[in-house]
Amino acid sequence: MRRQGLFVILMTFAGLVFLYAPIVTMMVLSFNSSRLVTVWGGFSLHWYRELLNNEALLDGAWLSIEIAALSATAAVVLGTLAGFVLSRFGAFRGKVAMAGMVSAPLVMPEVITGLSLLLLFVAMEELIGWPAGRGITTLVLSHATFCMAYVAIVVQSRLAQMDGVLEEAALDLGARPWRAFLDVTLPMLAPALISGWLLAFTLSFDDLVISSFVSGPGSSTLPMLIFSKVRLGVSPDVNALATIMITIVAACVFLYAWRASTRLGRRKSGAAGTQPSGA
Amino acid sequence: MTANAHLEQPARAAPGTPRNGSPQQFGRQAVTAVPMLWLLVFFALPFVFVMKISLAEADIAVPPYTALLTWVDNKILSIHIDLSKYLFLFEDSLYLAAYLGSLKIAAVSTIFCLFIAFPIALFIARQKPETRIFWLALVMLPFWTSMLLRVYAWIGILQSNGIINSVLLELGLIHEPLALLQTDFAVYLGIIYSYLPFMVLPLYATLEKLDETLIEASADLGARPTTSFLTVTLPLALPGVVAGCVMVFVPAVGEFVIPALMGGPDTLMIGRVLWDEFFSNRDWPMASAVAIVMLIVLVVPVMLLRSRGRHSLGHG
The missing domain is CATH 1.10.3720.10 (MetI-like)
Structure with missing residues (x-):
C-alpha cells in the first residue's frame, strides 16, 4: 500500500458522497409519512404498505423476476460457450467477428439494440411465424443476447487467470474433451458462472429501454411500470421499492466482497512470500 | 490479477489440437457454432432489417412500413427504395x-x-x-x-x-x-x-x-x-x-x-x-x-x- 495524497483522499470521499447522497436521500424519504420531499412528517411504513397493495407493480415485479431468471440462465450457457471458445480454442475462422459481436453490446446504445431486435422479431414473425407476437419470449431472447456479452467477459477473465494445465493433464490422462470440460474446467469456472448469472439477472431485471421495444401488450416489466409512474412525477412508493431493491443488492455485493476478501487473506497467509505483491 | 487484455492473449493451441475430420474437431465446431449462430441471428442480422426498413416508407399498416420488394402482376419484381x-x-x-x-x-x-x-x-x-x-x-x-x-x-x-x-x-x-x-x-x-x-x-x-x-x-x-x-x-x-x-x-x-x-x-x-x-x-x-x-x-x-x-x- 502506498501513501495516499491528500487530494486523492478528498476527491475519493467527495466522489463517494456524490454517488451515495441521492441513494441515501431516497431511502430516508421512503420512511417519510409526508408525501412532500421537504417535509418530514414522521417515521412511517405507509409507503411500504401501499407498495404491497399495488397489484400491478407486484405483477410487474414477478414478471421481471421470471424474465431475468430465464435470460440469465440462457446468457450463462451462451456466454460460457462464447468465453470458452474465444479464450481456449486458439485461432479459428470468424474469431475476430465473434469477439467483436460479443463485446459490442457492452457499448451499443440501448435504443439501437431495442429497435433492431424489434424489427428482427417482426420480420421473423412474417417469415416463419415465430415468435408469435411480442411478450415473454421476445423479452427473454433479447435480454439473453445482451447479457451473454457480460457473462462472456466474466468467463474470459476467469479463464485467463487459469492456465489450462489441469485441463491438459485431464486430456493427457485420457479424458475426452467434453469430460475434461465438465469435470475440470466447469468446477473451476463455478464462481465466475455464479457472478455472471447474478450480473445477467440484475441487468435483465433493470432493463427499461430494450424491454420497451420488444415487449407486447400485457407484458409490462417492472422498470416499464416505474418509468410510466415516474414520468408523472415523484411518487413515494417508488422510494420504498428502490429501498428494498438496493438493500437486497447491497447485501449480496458486500457478502460477495467479504467472502472474496477473506479468501484472499487466507491464500496470502497460507502462502506467504510466494504470492507476488499486488496480485 | 485482473481481467484486462484477456482478449488479446496470444492464441494458444488448445490442449491436444485435434486432427481435421476427427470427432473432436466436430465437437469443437459444434461448440463454436452455438454462440456464433446466436450472435449472428440476434445481434448481426437485426441490423440488416434496420437498414432495410430505413429504406421503406411509413405506412398505416401492421407492421407500419411498405415492402421493398413487391411482385407486380406476379411477374415483375419491383423494388421500392425510398431515400x-x-x-x-x-x-x-x-x-x-x-x-x-x-x-x-x-x-x-x-x-x-x-x-x-x-x-x-x-x-x-x-x-x-x-x-x-x-x-x-x-x-x-x-x-x-x-x-x-x-x-x-x-x-x-x-x-x-x-x-x-x-x-x-x-x-x-x-x-x-x-x-x-x-x-x-x-x-x-x-x-x-x-x-x-x-x-x-x-x-x-x-x-x-x-x-x-x-x-x-x-x-x-x-x-x-x-x-x-x-x-x-x-x-x-x-x-x-x-x-x-x-x-x-x-x-x-x-x-x-x-x-x-x-x-x-x-x-x-x-x-x-x-x-x-x-x-x-x-x-x-x-x-x-x-x-x-x-x-x-x-x-x-x-x-x-x-x-x-x-x-x-x-x-x-
Whole structure:
C-alpha cells in the first residue's frame, strides 16, 4: 500500500458522497409519512404498505423476476460457450467477428439494440411465424443476447487467470474433451458462472429501454411500470421499492466482497512470500 | 490479477489440437457454432432489417412500413427504395442539432467522469489487496442497482420543491426556486452520476497492475508528485483511460432515460429523438434511419478504436 495524497483522499470521499447522497436521500424519504420531499412528517411504513397493495407493480415485479431468471440462465450457457471458445480454442475462422459481436453490446446504445431486435422479431414473425407476437419470449431472447456479452467477459477473465494445465493433464490422462470440460474446467469456472448469472439477472431485471421495444401488450416489466409512474412525477412508493431493491443488492455485493476478501487473506497467509505483491 | 487484455492473449493451441475430420474437431465446431449462430441471428442480422426498413416508407399498416420488394402482376419484381428519410435527416435541422447535442453532452460528461473517477481508481488501487475489494464494491454497488431508480432519486433533489431549492430558500440565498430539473445541467449531472462506475472500473483495472516502483524511481530521481503523475502514471494508465471513455461516451450518446426524465423540452438528444419517432410518431423507417446514421457516424468508428483498449466488467 502506498501513501495516499491528500487530494486523492478528498476527491475519493467527495466522489463517494456524490454517488451515495441521492441513494441515501431516497431511502430516508421512503420512511417519510409526508408525501412532500421537504417535509418530514414522521417515521412511517405507509409507503411500504401501499407498495404491497399495488397489484400491478407486484405483477410487474414477478414478471421481471421470471424474465431475468430465464435470460440469465440462457446468457450463462451462451456466454460460457462464447468465453470458452474465444479464450481456449486458439485461432479459428470468424474469431475476430465473434469477439467483436460479443463485446459490442457492452457499448451499443440501448435504443439501437431495442429497435433492431424489434424489427428482427417482426420480420421473423412474417417469415416463419415465430415468435408469435411480442411478450415473454421476445423479452427473454433479447435480454439473453445482451447479457451473454457480460457473462462472456466474466468467463474470459476467469479463464485467463487459469492456465489450462489441469485441463491438459485431464486430456493427457485420457479424458475426452467434453469430460475434461465438465469435470475440470466447469468446477473451476463455478464462481465466475455464479457472478455472471447474478450480473445477467440484475441487468435483465433493470432493463427499461430494450424491454420497451420488444415487449407486447400485457407484458409490462417492472422498470416499464416505474418509468410510466415516474414520468408523472415523484411518487413515494417508488422510494420504498428502490429501498428494498438496493438493500437486497447491497447485501449480496458486500457478502460477495467479504467472502472474496477473506479468501484472499487466507491464500496470502497460507502462502506467504510466494504470492507476488499486488496480485 | 485482473481481467484486462484477456482478449488479446496470444492464441494458444488448445490442449491436444485435434486432427481435421476427427470427432473432436466436430465437437469443437459444434461448440463454436452455438454462440456464433446466436450472435449472428440476434445481434448481426437485426441490423440488416434496420437498414432495410430505413429504406421503406411509413405506412398505416401492421407492421407500419411498405415492402421493398413487391411482385407486380406476379411477374415483375419491383423494388421500392425510398431515400427520403436520409434526405430529411439532413434537411431538417432538428436531427443535426440532436446528433451534435448528444455528442457534446456525451463528450463533456465523459471528461467530467474521467476527472472524478481517476482519483477514486487511484485510491482503490493503492489499498491493501484485502481492503481493495470493499472499496471497489462500494463504487460498483450503484452499477448493480437500477439506473432508472438512481435517476429518479435525483428528481426529488432537483425539482422546484425539492431538497436543494428548499434549503436555499430557507437560507434566504434565493427568493424563488431555481430551475434545476428539466435543464441541460440536470442531464449532464444525470449522465455523469449514472456512468461514473463504468469509468472507475477500467481505470482501476489498469492502475492496479501498474508497477509502483516506476513511480518511486521517478520520485528518487527528483520528480515532484505532479510530474511523476503526468509523466509516469498517466501514460501507463492510458489503456484504461481509453476503455473507460468509450464505456461512458458511446452509450451516453444514445442515452434515452436521462434526457427523458431530467431534460427539458429543448434538451435535444438523439436517443430521445429515435424513441419519439418510434413510439410517438410510429414512423419506423425514420427511427431506423436515425439508428443507421448513429451507427455509422459513431458506434462503428469508436468500436474500431476500442479494439485496442480492452476492458472488463468482471469485477464488482
